[in-house]
Amino acid sequence: MKRRISVALCLAAVGAAAIAAGTMGATKKATASSITVWLQVDAQSAWPQSVALANDAFAKQHPDVTVNVQYQTWDTHLQKFDATLAGGNTPDVIEMGNTEMTKYMAAGAFADVTADKGKFPNSSSWLPGLVAFGTYNGQLQGVPYYAGSRVVIYRTDYFKQAGITKTPRSLAELTADGKKLMATFAKDKTFSAFYVAGPDWYSAISFVYDFGGQIAKLNGGQWTGTLDQPAAIKGLTAYKNTFLALSRASKTQDEAHPFPTTPFAQGHAASFLGPGWQYGYALDPKAGNPKLKSVISAFPMPSHVAGKTMPAFAGGSDLAIPATSSNKSLAEDWIADFTSNDSEAGIVKSGNLPNSTSLLHLVVGTPGKQLAQASTSGWFVPTAKNWTNVENANVLRNMLTQILAGKKSVQAAAASASKQITSMLNAST
C-alpha cells in the first residue's frame, strides 16, 4: 500500500513537471512596438552621436515604438544573419558592407524599397557607386549609408626627425623616405616606417590596380581571375618590396588584429595606410594615444606614377531591410532618420565620406581633404554573386601570406589564387 502511494506520487510529480516544462517553452512573439537594428561596431565606437540623433528623431515620429540597436562585428554578423534567416526573427534594419550585398540580394534576402526611395534624404544625389551595390535587377534593396576611402596617416614629428621635409608624391619617394625612417629608428626592433599588415588585401590590391591589374574580369557571363596577369604581378611585387623594406607587421595576422592604430599609438610606427575613421581612432583615449593630436596628419597614398594617387578601396556600407521583417515602414523611417543631414555630418566628422554628392561640402580638414582626394580614384571587388565566398575563404589573404613568407613565388601564389577565384565566382547556385 505504502509503495503504491509513493509510486503514484512520483508519477504525479513527474507528470506535473513535464507539463510545466512544456508550457514554459512558449514565448511571446515580438510586438510591433519595437524594431531591431543591426549596426557594426564602427558605429558604436566612432559615431555613436549619430545613432543617438537618429533614435531621438525616430522617437518623435513614433513615440510608442522602441528601437533596439545591436552592434555586430564584421567577422560574425553574416553567420548571425543566416541564423536569423533560418529561424525567422530577422532584424528590421541591417548594415551590410558593399562587398556582402550582392550574394544576399540574389538570394532574395532583402525587401524592395524602390517605391519609397523618395522617403530617404538626398536620394536624388546619392553617390552612383554606392547606389550600384545596393541595386539588384533594377530594384533598390540597399540604402547607401557611407563611403570610405583610405589614406596614409603619419606622424609629423617622426618625419621631421628623419629629415623628411615634404610628404612623398610617388611610391619611389615613399620607399626612400621609409628607408630613412628605418635607419633613424633602427634601435627599435619592432619599428615600421610604413606599417601595413601582411595579409591586408585592401592595401595590396590597391597596388595591383595602380599598375593596371584587376582581381577578375567578366567575359560573356564567365568570370576569370586575373591576378596572374603581368600588370597584377607587377603590383604584387611592388607591394612585396614595400612590405619587406618598411613594415615589421605580422605576415599572418590581418589588418584588424591588431588595428594599425595600436602600434602607431605605441610609437612603433611612423605611418600606416588605413580607412579615414582610424585617424580619430589613433587618438582615442582608450585604444590610441591622445597625446599624438599635435603631430598626426595624413596624405593620400601616392601612386607609382609621380603626382597621382594610388586607387583606394571604395568601401562603404548599405542599410537593408530583410524581406521577412514585418515592420518595413518603421524600418524605412529609421533609415531615413539615420541618413539625415545631421546624422551624416556626424559620420563624416569621424573620417568617412557621406552618401551623397550634396553633402560633400561637409568633408573638410584633415583627414577629410585627403580622403576626398583619395576617393577620386578607387577600385572595388568584382560584382559577382559569389564574391563573399572568396572573401570568406581568405583566398587573397592566404596568397599574400604565401608571398610575404617566401613560401611561394609571386607568380605561383597569384596563379593559384586566380584559379580559386575563377572556380568560386563561377560556381552555380
Added chain:
Amino acid sequence: MSTNLDAAGAALALRRRRLTRRTVVRFAAPYTLIAPALVVIGAILAYPLYYLVRLSFQRYGLFQLIAHKGSWVGLHNYGVLLHDPVFWHTLVRTIVFTFVNVALTLVLGTLVALLLVQVATAIRLMITSALVLAWAMPVVVAVQLWYWMTNFENGVVNYVLTELRLGDFIGHDWYISPTSALGVTTTLIVWGAVPFVAISVYAALSQVPRDLVEAASVDGAGPLRVFRDVTFPVLKPILLVLTSLSIIWDFGVFTQPFLLLQSRPNTDYYLMSIYLFEKSIGIHEYGLGSAIAVVMVLIMLLLSFFYVRQMVRLGDVK
C-alpha cells in the same frame, strides 16, 4: 552477490504471477518515470541527427535558407566531399594531430598522477589546486590568454625565451607555419586536458594493491618493472576510457585552433572541425556541411565501437 540472487528470484516470481493491475503498474512505473527524460533526449539528440542526415542529401545554400526549403541532390554532396583534395589532406592532418594530442595528454597525465602519489600532502594539494584551476578556466578565455602570450609583437613568451638566451625570439611569429601553429594549439589543448587525466588516474592508482608493490620491489624489480607489471594492469580500464574519450574530443576540437588562428586560417592549417565550419557556415552551404558532419560522426562511431566492445569485454573478464 546476494542482491543478484534476490533480484533474480523476484523477477522469476513476477513472471509466474498472473497479470494483475498491480503487476502492470509495477512494470510500467519505471518506464513511465524515465519517459520524460527519454522524450527530451530524443528531441535534443535524435531529431537533429535525423535532420542532419536528411540535410546532407540536399542542396541548402543561402537561397534555400531564405525559402526554408532544400532541393534534393542525393549523394552529390558526398561526391564533392570525397573528391576534394583538401578533405583528404585535412583528414590525415587531423589524425596525426589527434594521435599526438592523445599521446601527450595521457603520458603527461599519468606521470603527474604518479607524482601525486609520491609527494607530501601539502604539495599534493597545491598541485591538485593548480590542475583544477587550469581545467576550470573557460576555453575561450584560455585561448585569448595564450593568443596574447604568443603574440608576435608583444607576446611574453617571445620575451621570456629571449631573456633566457635561448635565441632571438623578438618578433618571432608562432603561426607562420602550420607545424608551429598546430604545435602551439597542441600545447594549449594538452594543458587543458592533463588535469582531467591526472586526477582520474590518481584516483585509479589508489586501487593498486600496496602489498603487491612492496613484494615486487623486495624481489628486486626496479620502478619501471613495477609500473609495467603491477601498476599498469590495474590502470588499464581507466586508461582505456580516457584514451577513447580523448580521441573523440581531440578529433573534433574546434575552439582552440579556430580562435588561435584568428578565425580564418589557411587551408594548410585546417583540422576537420575547421574544414566543416568553413565549408558550411563559411560559404553558406549547409547541405555540404551536413555531409561532412555525417562523415565525421561515422568516424567517431567507428572509434566508439572499439571502445564499447573493449568495455564490454572488460566487464566479462573480472
